[in-house]
Amino acid sequence: MNTPSRFSRRRLLAATAAGTAVLAAPRSLFAASPNDRMKVAFVGVGGRGGSNLGAIGKSGAVDVVAVCDVDSRFVDHAATTHSGARKFSDFRKMYDAVGNDIDAVVVSTTEHTHAYATMPALQLGKHVYCEKPLAYNVYETRRIAEAAGKAGVVTQMGTQIHATSNYRRVVELIQSGAIGDVSEAHVWVSRAWGHQSEAEATKHGDRLFVDKRPKESMTPPAHLDWDLWLGPAPERPFHDVYFPGPNWYRWWDFGNGTMSDLGSHWNDLPFWALKLDAPKTVESSGLPPHPEIAPASMTSVYEYGARGELPPVTLTWYQGTHKPEIWKQKGIPQWGSAVLFVGSKGMLLSDYGKHVLLPESDFADFKRPEPFIADSPGHHEEWIRACRGEGTTGSPFDTYAGPLTEANHLGNVAYRVGKKITWDAKAMECVGCPEAAPFLRREPRAGWSLG
Structure with missing residues (x-):
């Protein structure tokens, strides 16, 4: 073969x-x-x-x-x-x-x-x-x-x-109109790794992560080829604040923090259910951007236009200590990480393994649609x-994984430039924001090329 x-x-x-x-x-x-x-x-x-x-x-x-x-x-x-x-x-x-x-x-x-x-x-x-x-x-x-x-x-x-059954049932409910036209979606994850205040570190029981690039170097362990590990990233001496994982993922030179990591899983659900594509605008907020380290806590607001018959929708991402106002006011169950869809007929709350229509009393006699998305044999087996x-x-690079990943990255781009960005997907640029360019693309280290 x-x-x-x-x-x-x-x-x-x-x-x-x-x-x-x-x-x-x-x-x-x-x-x-x-x-x-x-x-x-x-x-x-x-x-x-x-x-x-x-x-x-x-x-x-x-x-x-x-x-x-x-x-x-x-x-x-x-x-x-x-x-x-x-x-x-x-x-x-x-x-x-x-x-x-x-x-x-x-x-x-x-x-x-x-x-x-x-x-x-x-x-x-x-x-x-x-x-x-x-x-x-x-x-x-x-x-x-x-x-x-x-x-x-x-x-x-x-x-x-x-590939889970839960996500498929949620998509079926949203796309069959169970909660009507969806105007808002809120996604929050409780992980708080990265640059944070002492108050945040104390609240999460986490040590305050180092916020400066180490000046001293360490000898790489004999089993690690440090130069190959760096790959296309800028050269720097080995230190154990980068390796082993997941330490590297907090440093901008090697990763993009929680957004690009967990966003791939959690933003996946509204991206699928609401048939999202490229956002029109993105605005992010949190602590002032750190030059070296991704944030532990952050909020990103995405504005999406109409998609066929689907109306415009706002997707808001929260990580770390940030949460939706309705969650803080205890207007919904206090799930630590979740997705909330807000529609004209009600709401739907989901995490990885379960979901619920809200208010529950309004949906007591609700009849679910017959399943129309086949269950997966398993994510690896599917491939x-x-x-x-x-x-x-379910997540091919060209039609789905690529657009989802781009959108997640744009949340960090907006955060790092410190202002609302307008995204031109065709030109692959933030309109009127040249300072965003270094966060959209970087030149690889000598010896590395995408061809």
Whole structure:
């Protein structure tokens, strides 16, 4: 099953419906026989990568042919389970060595290297599963989404909650009009990691995170290739405030804090249910922006225009100590992290595993719509089956994961420039705000390129 697929199943079906002949569809487009196993390389095999390797690598449809990580401990551990896999520390060398011998790649590196580990696979015509967020900034996200669309391969971003039954039932309720026209959505998460005041740190029982780049350096552990870990990010000496994870994710050079991380899961629900696309404006607030570290607490307000028959809607994101006013006034159940939809006929409150229509008394006799979104076989299994020509994925890079990731990044862009931004999605720029440009795109360190 080594033939690269240049057509997605979605595109094949569309072409067939239009009466277009598909003369030489690759065999990986169609259902494979039980003995036709997919050859997969894994980039990043510790932490989330280890979980992805365990979930995908155990599939009877998959052969693990390569494992790659900048931490040799993880590579060696992965190889004990998959003894036939070749071992690498540099994914660029991995692609040179096995790029023509694989069908798919799973990327589970740190956020700032996602795009650089993913792009070669797309350029080679390989299916890709990439952890969230899809890429480090808006520019990289757009490049990956466009490359995925051009390649026509099967892609999936690691938004595992997207595959749950709870999210599907919520989407059905919203899209069938259970609470009427939705004018507001509120998303809040209680995680408070990053730059924060002493009061916030005390409230959350967290030590005040270091708010300055260390002046002293440390010797990297022998099992870590620090230069490869830095990848395209600006060079700096090793220090344990960056490594191991999740320390790195708070530093702007390597990640984008809670918004790009948990936003991938929590904003996923309103993005899906309300058919959101590119926001018209975004305005964020919190402590004054720190030059090095993402905020622990922040609020971002997104304004979306009409989408077909759907009316304009405001989506507000809260993290850390920030919460919606209705939550603070105890007008709804005090769930620590949740999504609240506000409609003309009522409200719907949801978290990862449950949801409720509010006020409950108004919906005592409510009859739910018949399910119209099929349950997923599981987020990883969904991708594996789609790679074999069986169904589609819920979070493909070009049509869904890319726009969702871009929107999340824009919340941080608005926060860092300190004012409301107007977003021109086509031009990929904040209108009349040139100071936003460095937060939308950065030049990679020498030796690194998206091609």
